[in-house]
Amino acid sequence: MKELSYLVSSLAQACNDQSIVDVREHLTVLTFNVQTRILMSKRFFGENLSDDELAEARVFKELIDESVQFAFQFHISEFVPSWLKWIDWNIPQAKRVAAKQDEFLQKIMDEHKAKKSSPTKDFMDILLEHRGDDQEVVKATLMEILIAGMDTSACTVEWALLELVNNPEVMKKAQEELDVVVGRNRMATETDFSKLTYLEAVIKETLRLHPPVPILVPHMSNRACVLAGFDVPKGATTIINFYSISRDPNVWEHPTKFWPERFGQITADVKGQDFELIPFGAGRRMCPGMSLGLKTVHLVLSNLLHSFHWERVPGESYNLDEGVGSVTWPKSPLQAQLTPRLRNLDVIFNFAQ
Known part of the structure; x- marks a missing residue:
């Protein structure tokens, strides 16, 4: 409700100024802050934030955007045997993106653990409580949720x-x-x-x-069946349009x-x-x-x-x-x-x- 209040107040100010509103910019700030407040009790965009906090927010958003863009590129390693994956020219970029993500998320996790505990646990608290011995899983889970739910x-x-x-x-x-x-x-x-x-x-x-996502996540047929007149063998990957x-x-x-x-x-x-x-x-x-x-x-x-x-x-x-x-x-x-x-x-x- 707080983030919605900030959004509506910002739009109300635009009414007073008689300015044109870029709706997408306001909505993405809202949803990003909602996600990060649920995950780590932290706002990254908005008023009353320091220059360092805004710079951190820009870096975080750029990391997520870079990860999404990389995921949608063509990767030859997905179409060749495992012993030939070394020929994928995207591997060096993948390592650079992963290293930047790891460094940034580690910094956020360390800051989170250093803060005094709140009576209300956020998602990162729960992850660290149950998977704190495997921080790679914690960081990967946080990034997956942010990418999937941000936009x-x-x-x-x-x-x-x-x-x-x-x-x-x-x-x-x-x-x-x-x-x-x-x-x-x-x-x-x-x-x-x-x-x-x-x-x-x-x-x-x-x-x-x-x-928002016109092609749904792939499913696998657990048995042979006939669908709309087509024979679907067991184990076939099906993509729903x-x-x-x-x-x-x-x-x-x-x-x-x-x-x-x-x-x-x-x-x-x-x-x-x-x-x-x-x-x-x-x-x-x-x-x-x-x-x-x-x-x-x-x-x-x-x-x-x-x-x-x-x-x-x-x-x-x-x-x-x-x-x-x-x-x-x-x-x-x-x-x-x-x-x-x-x-x-x-x-x-x-x-x-």
Whole structure:
């Protein structure tokens, strides 16, 4: 809630300054800080941080970005026998990236252990308690979680806002529902989610049409079977193309249209039981961060819509082209002009007090 308060307060200040908001920049700062506060009780971006802390944050973000970019490069060692892997020209770079990560994460772990213990344990405390004798596992786990969870929620919220800016009648319905359920004198909280049925439909439709990870993690067939007329042998690796499923006209009516009302007619959920809607995957290999991701998206999107009117910047392009990367961002970061909706801006500034 604190990080959301910082975000909403920052956007409220942009309203006062009548400045154009780079939505992606604000959302990535939010999700990065949420992740690091859960993992290690530390903020890396924001106000009231020293120059050294901001420099450390930039280094950390660059390390993560470098790791992601390296992972998406072509590696010949994945296609040759193990005794030929020495020919992979990426190995020296991999060693440099790994060494920088190791040095930085070791420094963070040492600082964390040197601090006085808090009555509330964070994820690093738990890892060190159970795997402190194997610090390589601790560092690798922290980096995996950061890479996997840093951009997915921010990407989903940006796509939702982009679609709503392009469909003002849908935005109006969502905001009217917020006015009825939440009212104009407070912010939305987790207890409101079950009553915000139209907003939930907006989020489902965003995840259907713009999944942050369109190709799900590979699965392995544990027995021979026939799938859609194809023989799948035991042990075969299968890759699920959710992007194709979510736009299949045999499954979805008007598949390329942003139409949250479709979820008033069907009961499909995103939690892995309805195979036409599996942005988090399904089965034992589904996303372990699904619950946190959904709560983050609900909380951020509901309060951004409740707090502000979102309007186009004259002359800006608002097409739905998709970028390429670890997650499928909009190709062009969303730029918007905001005006406050709440009667009293003190409600925003004092949200987390």
